[in-house]
Amino acid sequence: MNAVLNTPHPRTTAEWQAADSAHYLHPFTDFKGLASKGSRVITRADNIYLWDSEGKKILDAMSGLWCVNVGYGRQELIDAATRQLKELPFYNSFFQTATPPAIELAELLAEVTPPQFQHVFYSGSGSEGNDTVVRMVRRYWDVLGQPQRKVIISRKNAYHGSTMAGASLGGMSGMHEQGGLPIPDIVHIEQPFWFELGRDMSRDAFGLKAAGLLEAKILELGAERVAAFIGEPIQGAGGVIVPPDTYWPEIQRICDKYGILLVSDEVITGFGRTGQWFGCERMGSKPDLMTFAKGVTSGYIPLGGVMVGERIARVLIDQGGEFNHGYTYSGHPVACAVAIANIRLIQREGLVERVREDVGPYLAQRFAEFAEHPLVGEVQTCGLMGALQLVKDKASGATFDGALEVGMVCRGHCFGNGLIMRAVGDRMIIAPPLVITRAQIDEMAGLIRRCLDLTLADVKARGWM
Numbered sequence: 001m002n003a004v005l006n007t008p009h010p011r012t013t014a015e016w017q018a019a020d021s022a023h024y025l026h027p028f029t030d031f032k033g034l035a036s037k038g039s040r041v042i043t044r045a046d047n048i049y050l051w052d053s054e055g056k057k058i059l060d061a062m063s064g065l066w067c068v069n070v071g072y073g074r075q076e077l078i079d080a081a082t083r084q085l086k087e088l089p090f091y092n093s094f095f096q097t098a099t100p101p102a103i104e105l106a107e108l109l110a111e112v113t114p115p116q117f118q119h120v121f122y123s124g125s126g127s128e129g130n131d132t133v134v135r136m137v138r139r140y141w142d143v144l145g146q147p148q149r150k151v152i153i154s155r156k157n158a159y160h161g162s163t164m165a166g167a168s169l170g171g172m173s174g175m176h177e178q179g180g181l182p183i184p185d186i187v188h189i190e191q192p193f194w195f196e197l198g199r200d201m202s203r204d205a206f207g208l209k210a211a212g213l214l215e216a217k218i219l220e221l222g223a224e225r226v227a228a229f230i231g232e233p234i235q236g237a238g239g240v241i242v243p244p245d246t247y248w249p250e251i252q253r254i255c256d257k258y259g260i261l262l263v264s265d266e267v268i269t270g271f272g273r274t275g276q277w278f279g280c281e282r283m284g285s286k287p288d289l290m291t292f293a294k295g296v297t298s299g300y301i302p303l304g305g306v307m308v309g310e311r312i313a314r315v316l317i318d319q320g321g322e323f324n325h326g327y328t329y330s331g332h333p334v335a336c337a338v339a340i341a342n343i344r345l346i347q348r349e350g351l352v353e354r355v356r357e358d359v360g361p362y363l364a365q366r367f368a369e370f371a372e373h374p375l376v377g378e379v380q381t382c383g384l385m386g387a388l389q390l391v392k393d394k395a396s397g398a399t400f401d402g403a404l405e406v407g408m409v410c411r412g413h414c415f416g417n418g419l420i421m422r423a424v425g426d427r428m429i430i431a432p433p434l435v436i437t438r439a440q441i442d443e444m445a446g447l448i449r450r451c452l453d454l455t456l457a458d459v460k461a462r463g464w465m
């Protein structure tokens with residue numbers, strides 16, 4: 001490890017926290033609540049571990065924020081950024097110009113994405129990518145002479161980002177309440193969350209029923225008004241909700257039947273997370289558009305975009321004229337150079353196959369053991385995504401009163417024991433870097449068990465169970 005990184009930081013934790021609460025408004029944060037407590041300050045990272053300003057080592061089972069797929073400290077990515085910063089730190093792609101990294105990455109993305117994708121439109125993030133989706137879907141139907149096709153159908157408890165379009169596509173009521181969302185012509189159907197909504201039937205039957213809600217909504221609106229359906233192959237921020245196997249093939253069938261565009265939001269599920277390059281390949285759909293971000297650069301530098309299927313690309317290219325949309329950082333050369341290095345690294349190390357054949361199945365095996373734990377009502381994994389549903393009563397699957405925030409109690413123990421695991425309500429979720437080893441999965445599983453036991457003890461001591 002680099003000796004320089006081990007030198008003490010110039011400020012104490014208390015000093016960092018004071019400056020933080022004096023000036024820094026964090027995303028999705030109760031500002032006052034945080035100021036009274038102080039941030040945890042993360043100062044460095046290597047492989048799957050982080051260190052905070054107190055020198056405490058933490059196993060990062062969330063890959064930063066679902067993004068550091070190749071792990072921290074990868075020299076290839078650092079070198080690619082450094083080289084590109086020296087050669088050409090920025091040029092745009094607006095006025096009939098391009099840069100070599102943006103072109104080369106477009107070529108590489110066409111290679112690693114499903115065959116219907118030969119073109120990319122770059123953005124700076126996943127949210128911006130989904131803004132592009134809304135603009136592009138509506139433009140496609142306008143060019144085809146069907147401007148009344150504006151409605152995009154999404155799902156409750158979906159997460160598609162935090163811009164006006166991203167938050168509108170998303171199905172988080174707390175986000176809609178702040179800001180008069182959704183924007184017009186975005187509607188939501190119920191999510192395919194078997195544990196919460198379908199336990200009175202088989203998973204497969206529930207998958208068909210949940211997909212059937214799409215057809216019902218199309219018929220209610222009139223198919224001639226519906227432009228597209230958007231979904232995450234597996235809901236990430238919503239709680240790692242792996243839909244039944246029947247769900248996505250049925251969604252595909254319905255989209256095909258009514259000629260509606262299918263958009264797969266692959267911001268979390270892209271670049272190997274599920275054991276395929278993209279989640280749609282794992283779930284069995286053939287989308288027309290695919291949003292990506294996060295794992296494209298393993299989070300080392302911001303980049304997002306939309307893969308544009310031939311059905312749409314041909315219309316926009318052959319008949320569309322100018323598309324009045326784009327971002328300063330569309331195709332940022334440094335971000336694209338890092339993405340190229342990242343994708344080459346994923347290919348060279350066979351990380352997608354590794355998730356599919358080795359560490360993904362091993363995580364599933366270790367997670368299955370938690371099904372015996374008194375607090376756990378459901379265990380789900382797919383590739384290197386995992387969820388543990390905490391319940392009050394194992395036999396009936398009854399959940400805790402949400403106000404008790406049992407998930408937050410568990411998350412507190414995770415932080416205390418050097419593990420980053422997220423709580424979405426009472427669903428504990430992980431998505432570790434794809435480079436995690438079997439021994440590190442054992443280490444992570446040991447920490448998770450300890451935290452579940454500590455949470456169980458708390459819950460019993462407080463008389464909640």
Ligand code: PXG
Nearest residue numbers: 125126127159160161232237265267268293
């Ligand atoms: N789509 C999906 C499926 C996402 O998960 C976005 C779009 C937006 O990407 P940007 O780059 O604009 O953030 C995301 C982001 C969480 C959490 O709490 C998840 C995300 C972001 C922040 C927090 O799990 N996903």
